[in-house]
Amino acid sequence: MFTPETPQHTGADEELNIDDINELDDTDVQGLNLDSGSESTSISTDKQQGHQKQDRGLKRSNSPELNTVQDEGFDQKADFLPRVNMGSPFSSGVDITKAKSSTQSHDNPVANQRRLSMAQQSRFISYCDDKLMNIQRKFVQSRGLAEENGYTGLAPLLEDLKTVLDFLWYSIEGVAATESLLAVDLDSLTHEQYSSTESTDFGQMHYLLRVADDFLDYLTRFNLNSLSQEEQHKVLSKAFKFLMILDKIFARSLEGLVPGNTKMTGTEVVRIAGIAERTRMVVPRFLEEQRVHGYHFEVSKIYEETLERCA
Template sequence: MPSLDNSNESTNIDIDEVEEDSDEEPLHSSIPPREIPSWNTTRRPLSEAQQLKFRTYLDEELMRINGKYIHRLNEPSRGYASLKELIDDLEKVVDLVWYSITTTTNAPDTNSHTSYQTYYLLRIADDFVDYIEGYESDPSPVEMIQFVQKLDAIFTRLLDPQAPTRLTRTDAVRLTSIAERTRIQIAKSVVRGYEMEISQIYSSVLSQP
């Protein structure tokens, strides 16, 4: 995994440090959302070389995840046995991207508030709609809903006009489409018992003006 530290001492990002651990199994009637870290008050800049290395890593990880998703049909031993396994890998990438957004800057010499990381978050959210459809017979509803809740919380922060990093208007339009398609697909995939959670899929994003 690439380092996101440009100091003399290289510090590798440990996903476990930015994830909230929980041994409790959520109940059907109330699925608690997973917390996400807040903005770091001292965000450090990344060099172009570091950004390129990080983007290469993200591309490779997302290709690996997509490959395992495809292999689930023709080579099950090389693919994901369940949507939960896929979400576990995908969530690590999301956590890493969000960590990089909240702790680093990408263009210290410009006034830009957009970043390449938002592209990856939108790509993950878009791909996830297809992944849900591929596991309609085994939807892993709790993990699925918690993952989308996390995406909803992240995108809501990126839609804040005062956020250090934020989505462009074009990205916001694309996100609305992704959110609506996700809600429809989850409603088709999830068994009875999660009506309240399904009605709140991307509720924060879709309530933005």
């Protein structure tokens, strides 16, 4: 097929003489492809091929293998439901029922709690320093220096940190098991309930902030990939419960819902706000690196009460 020569166009300000138009000769007509049947055939063929591709695409999308690939990497509805039972004890050796019953009623909180003497405060500080130093030493040993003397996993470290946390809270409110804090609704507490109580504060907040900060540094150094799903769930349950207990303690301290209505100082508020924000960023990233799915509900609750009161 060849293209006939284009006739000359009229120039500017010239009139077209329709009587002087060259007609196509037989050679030009034979060179034109005027077969409409072949064009329609090619169009119908293209449509058929397009429908076949579309059908194959629909068949692939309905296949279970493709759905599995498409669903991989996407969160399921169950991932956003609570997975940690906050009413269960932190460790098997704790009687949660007894711990709750030992908590004073809201109408007469910590009526017999008093501030420690100077000598008791000195022993208290020495104990906390030694305990936190031992935890740090065992953690460093577990990194390869002396693994037989270090922590075998995250769970034993959380148990030791929880012991320090219980000791600190007992010096503030006289309640040994901090698990009982998880059952207390902060909105049900009022400042009047603590107005007639004596302040028990002598700097425990320094150690509470240190425990919260150290926990985050320790958490990201452990590997959960080698654990089974059941073991992972047990360890993560301890971790989220520990964070929830800290959240309750800091939220009450921000509101002054502790003996003597003692509130955090401005410096302490800035410190806990930074720790809380960093924890909310680090924990989800840690779970993603460990390929742990779910726990979205628990992640959303990290320091929720604390940050609401820091704003």
